[in-house]
Amino acid sequence: MLPALALDAPTERVAVNLLRHPEWQYDGFSLVFLFADVGPSLQLADWLDQRLAMQGRPLHRHEAKDSFVRHPEAAVDLLVNRLADLSAQPGGVWFAIQRHPGDVQWNRARTLFLARLNERRFLLERDLKRPLVLVLPAHFRAETRAMAPDIWHKRDLSEELRWLPDTAPTSVQVSMEPLATRAVEDGCLPAFAEWQRMASASAAEQAFLPTAWKDS
Incomplete structure (x- = not known):
């Protein structure tokens, strides 16, 4: 059995609140908004996944890739087209578009994604029989209310998760795609452990992910 992941007190409070939905309301639709910094959100996803996997209901995680910035509508289509498949599997859905919060x-792209998803609210409520956690940057609450008023009104929970002042990395934050969900020696799962390594590296050592793009 994997060692239990340890969380700081603020993150644990958010984690417990979020866990109630995939743990207790696993057989029906509920909508959770999480506004979070990248590192803490990865740590939280690892923690939730570990807890739910022990119950046979692993978290179904989707992390936005670089193509999201060019085709946010495709991300909406991806989610909507998978509603039936996701409903047929145990476990909640984690859909994260919080990368590059200052870009x-x-x-x-995030505002367009929210607007298009808001138009599909009926399909979400009708076809998804599992909890859905939408993960956005910590500062994106006002934009979410403005661009997706219908699904915002239908939310079951919204939480905010930020770095604690004494733990926030001073270097540029770099988010990584989730790796295998296997604990490393210090008890962290690889997604968060790798993010920590990259975020704490010196500027010369960091790998910066490009976000600029041009129309072809």
């Missing part, structure tokens, strides 16, 4: 083009 203008990523933020524009």
